[in-house]
Amino acid sequence: MEMSEVSLHKICLKRVYDLLKAGYWNSCPINPFLNLPNGIVDDLMAISTPDILKTSEVFLLLTSGSLTRLDLTSFGHPEESDLFLNAVQTNCFSSLRVLTWHSRDDKCIPLIETLIRSCSKLEEFHSSKLVNFEVFQNCEELRVLIFYVNPFLSDFAGSCKNLAVLSSLKNLQVFFTSHMHSHTIAKVLKHCPQLVSIGHNDSLDGLKRIHANLERKCECNYSEMSYQFQLRRCIWGKHTHKLNPEVVDIISYKSNFPEKINIAVSLCPFVEELIIYVNHADCIESLKNLKQLTRLKISFHECDGGYMTNFLALLKIIGPKLKFLSIDAAHPVPIDFICEYCPRLESLELARFATTSKSDQPPCNVSLKNIRVMKSDKNALLFLLSSCKSLEELFLCDAMCLDDTLLSQILRLNPLAELKICEVAESSLTTRGFRMFLETAVSLQRVNFAPFRPDVSFIFESLITELNLTNVVYGDMFDIPYGGLGFVTPFFAF
Numbered sequence: 001m002e003m004s005e006v007s008l009h010k011i012c013l014k015r016v017y018d019l020l021k022a023g024y025w026n027s028c029p030i031n032p033f034l035n036l037p038n039g040i041v042d043d044l045m046a047i048s049t050p051d052i053l054k055t056s057e058v059f060l061l062l063t064s065g066s067l068t069r070l071d072l073t074s075f076g077h078p079e080e081s082d083l084f085l086n087a088v089q090t091n092c093f094s095s096l097r098v099l100t101w102h103s104r105d106d107k108c109i110p111l112i113e114t115l116i117r118s119c120s121k122l123e124e125f126h127s128s129k130l131v132n133f134e135v136f137q138n139c140e141e142l143r144v145l146i147f148y149v150n151p152f153l154s155d156f157a158g159s160c161k162n163l164a165v166l167s168s169l170k171n172l173q174v175f176f177t178s179h180m181h182s183h184t185i186a187k188v189l190k191h192c193p194q195l196v197s198i199g200h201n202d203s204l205d206g207l208k209r210i211h212a213n214l215e216r217k218c219e220c221n222y223s224e225m226s227y228q229f230q231l232r233r234c235i236w237g238k239h240t241h242k243l244n245p246e247v248v249d250i251i252s253y254k255s256n257f258p259e260k261i262n263i264a265v266s267l268c269p270f271v272e273e274l275i276i277y278v279n280h281a282d283c284i285e286s287l288k289n290l291k292q293l294t295r296l297k298i299s300f301h302e303c304d305g306g307y308m309t310n311f312l313a314l315l316k317i318i319g320p321k322l323k324f325l326s327i328d329a330a331h332p333v334p335i336d337f338i339c340e341y342c343p344r345l346e347s348l349e350l351a352r353f354a355t356t357s358k359s360d361q362p363p364c365n366v367s368l369k370n371i372r373v374m375k376s377d378k379n380a381l382l383f384l385l386s387s388c389k390s391l392e393e394l395f396l397c398d399a400m401c402l403d404d405t406l407l408s409q410i411l412r413l414n415p416l417a418e419l420k421i422c423e424v425a426e427s428s429l430t431t432r433g434f435r436m437f438l439e440t441a442v443s444l445q446r447v448n449f450a451p452f453r454p455d456v457s458f459i460f461e462s463l464i465t466e467l468n469l470t471n472v473v474y475g476d477m478f479d480i481p482y483g484g485l486g487f488v489t490p491f492f493a494f
Contacts, residue, residue: 009043013040013043013044013047014047016044017044017047017048020044020057020058020060020061021048021057021058023057025060026060031060031063031064032060033060033061033064033066034064034065034066036064036066037066038066038067038068038095040066041061041064041066041067042066042067042068042069044061045058045061045067045069045070045071046069046071048074052074053074053075054075054080055075055080055083055084055087056080056083059083059087062084062087062092062093063087063090063092064092065092065093065094065095066095067092067093067095067096068095068096068097068098069096069097069098070093070096070098070099070100071100071101072099072100072101072103072112073100073101073102073103081108081111084111085111085114088111088114088115088118091118093115093118093119094118094119094120094121095121096119096121096122097121097122097123097124098122098123098124098126099115099116099119099122099124099125099126100125100126100127101125101126101127101128101129102126102127102128102148103128103129104128106129109129109131112127112129112131113131113132113135116131116135116136116139117135117138119138119139120138120139120140121139121141122136122139122141122142123141123142123143123144124142124143124144124145124146125142125144125145125146126144126146126148127146127147127148127149128147128148128149129147129149130147130149130177132162133162133163133165133166134162134165136165136169137165137168139169140169140170140171141171142169142171142172143171143172143173143174144172144173144174145172145174145175145176146174146175146176146177146199147176147177147178148178149177149178150178163184163187163188163191164191166188166191166192167191167192169192170194172192172194172195173194173195173196173197174195174196174197174198174199175188175192175195175197175198175199176197176198176199176200176201177199178200179201180198180201180206182205182206182208182209183206183209184206185198185201185203185205185206185207185209186206186207186209186210186213188206189203189206189207189210189229190210193229193230194230195229195230195231196230196231196232196233197231197232197233197234198231200235201235202235202236202237202238203231203234203235203236203264203268204236204237204260204261204263204264205260207260207263207264207267207268208260208263210267211263211267214227227267228266228267228268228269228270229267229268229270230270231268231270231271232270232271232272232273232292233271233272233273233274234264234268234271234273234274234275235274235275235276236260236261236264236274236275236276236277237257237276237277237278237279237302238277239277239301239302240253240254240279240302253279254279254280254302254304255280257278257279257280257283258280258282258283258286260283261276261283261286261287262283262286265286265287265289265290266289269289269290269291269292270292271290271292271293272292272293272294272295273293273294273295273296273324274287274290274293274295274296274297274298275297275298276296276297276298276299277299277301277302278298278299278300278302278303278307279302279303280303280304281303281304281305281306281307281310282310284307284310284311284313284314285310285313285314287314287318288314288317288318290318291318291321292321293318293321293322294321294322294323294324295322295323295324295325296318296322296324296325296326297324297325297326297349298311298325298326298327298328299327299328299329299351300327300328300329300330300331301328301330307329307331308329308331308333308334311329312334312337312341315337315338315341315342316341319338319341319342319343319345320341320342320343320344321344322342322344322345323344323345323346323347324345324346324347325338325342325345325347325348325349326348326349326350326351327349327350327351327352328351328352329351329352330352331352332352332353332354332355332377333350333352333353333354333355334355334356334357335350335354335355335356335376335380335383335384336356336357336358336361336364336383337357339364339366339368339383339384339387340364343366343367344367345366345367345368346367346368346369346370347368347369347370347371348368348370348371348372348373349371349372349373350372350373350374350376351374352374352375353374353375353376353377354373354375354376354377354380354381354384355376355377355379355380356377356379356380356383359379360379361379361383362383363382363383363386363387363413363414364387365387365389366387366388367390368387368388368390368391369388369390369391369392369393369418370391370392370393371384371388371391371393371394371395371396372395372396373395373396373397373399374397374398375397375398375399376396376398376399376401377401378401378406381396381399381401381402381406381410382406382409382410385410385414385416386409386410386413386414387414388414389414389417389418390418391414391416391418391419392418392419392420392421393419393420393421393422394419394421394422394423394424395422395423395424396423396424396425396427397425397426398425398426399424399425399426399427400426400427400428401428402424402427402428402429403427403428403429403430403433404428404429404430404432404433404436407429407433407436407437408433408436411436411437411440415440415441415442416437416440416441417441417442417443418443419441419443419444420443420444420445420446421445421446421447421477421480422437422441422444422446422447422448423446423447423448423449423451423477424448424449424450425450425451425452426450427449427450429449431459431463434449434456434459434460434463435463435467438460438463438464438467438469438472439467444469444471444472445471445472445473446472446473446477446480447460447472447473447474448474448475448476448477451476457474457475460474461474
């Protein structure tokens with residue numbers, strides 16, 4: 001019944017939008033959309049998003065005064081800019097909360113800036129073009145400013161963008177432009193110390209600049225300073241292959257890395273979500289002072305020498321609070337220690353190899369709901385899958401150790417009763433194992449095994465029909481965030 005209601009709602013929206021686009025209500029003396037709830041007007045405008053829009057076709061929606069979300073990316077008719085300006089001048093965007101504009105055309109910037117000035121309740125602005133920050137001075141509720149711009153232009157080189165204006169935006173929480181340089185990060189944090197995120201930018205060098213300035217002003221060591229930022233989401237470090245060896249001494253960068261992390265932790269003690277590219281094992285200990293950390297993506301791809309002992313010691317301290325953990329390590333990761341030290345973990349990603357500290361590790365009871373593992377040995381897979389009674393999503397890449405016998409062992413210990421989504425790229429299961437899995441995982445909704453093997457697809461679809469599993473869909477999962485062959489989420493995102 002609920003699905004029918006949703007479908008009916010969409011059918012009605014589409015019908016109204018088609019009539020709107022055809023000009024059905026253009027002759028009405030009063031805009032018929034004036035009294036519609038915000039949500040309905042937003043839904044009608046959202047239907048139009050795939051189209052190349054004309055302002056004239058949705059003029060009644062634009063001037064309804066009820067829009068809270070607007071994506072101008074599809075407005076591809078510059079000749080209608082005067083008509084759009086007329087809409088802006090009617091003060092009809094006072095309810096707008098989220099504005100998105102991705103365009104290659106600089107000619108529209110003045111029009112967009114005029115629009116922003118009229119959006120007194122604006123909370124978010126997403127754009128592929130920089131605008132003058134002065135236009136946001138009337139947007140007292142602004143929380144998010146995101147600019148996905150050309151990396152050669154994103155650091156405000158040759159532009160008139162006045163970062164000091166940002167200091168008037170007291171509610172701003174997220175400010176991001178692509179590839180911000182360290183001096184820009186330092187300036188942004190100076191003017192907006194209340195920020196919780198600067199997006200996908202490594203903030204280490206910017207924080208080091210701030211620390212150096214504070215040292216000069218205070219004439220004391222950073223350990224004696226009490227200055228702290230409110231950053232909750234950070235990226236620290238970078239792949240060394242992205243550094244220009246003619247500009248950056250890689251050896252020096254790695255040796256100075258622990259000091260930078262120490263500074264960053266002291267200035268940003270409230271970090272809750274951290275993505276870190278570890279370039280030196282000695283930096284790991286400093287992370288224990290991040291008392292509020294709940295989400296951690298950590299890559300040891302750049303780290304030379306032993307680091308696993310230090311990392312496990314860190315997890316003993318911060319693990320009890322972690323809910324999300326993603327590890328990219330060249331060395332095998334002992335999964336039993338992860339489960340022991342992180343009892344509240346809900347999501348786990350291993351980009352390399354999972355193992356156990358001993359071969360006969362008995363299962364435990366962990367709260368993991370989402371698991372993504374690139375490769376695993378038999379002991380690790382048995383321990384992990386038999387321990388996760390609440391598992392809802394499972395993504396395995398190389399699971400050739402998973403055969404019918406191992407699956408039978410796992411299902412005896414844990415029938416995977418809560419599992420809804422399962423994708424396994426490679427395994428050693430036969431038709432018997434597939435049947436066993438489908439009969440036991442009673443909550444299963446989506447499944448995909450061996451996506452490159454048509455014979456497996458045929459077997460699964462035949463079994464689904466034979467077992468009358470009407471709620472189970474077999475096939476690729478590219479519609480699921482980071483499903484398909486991604487297995488591990490991109491390292492810049494949670």
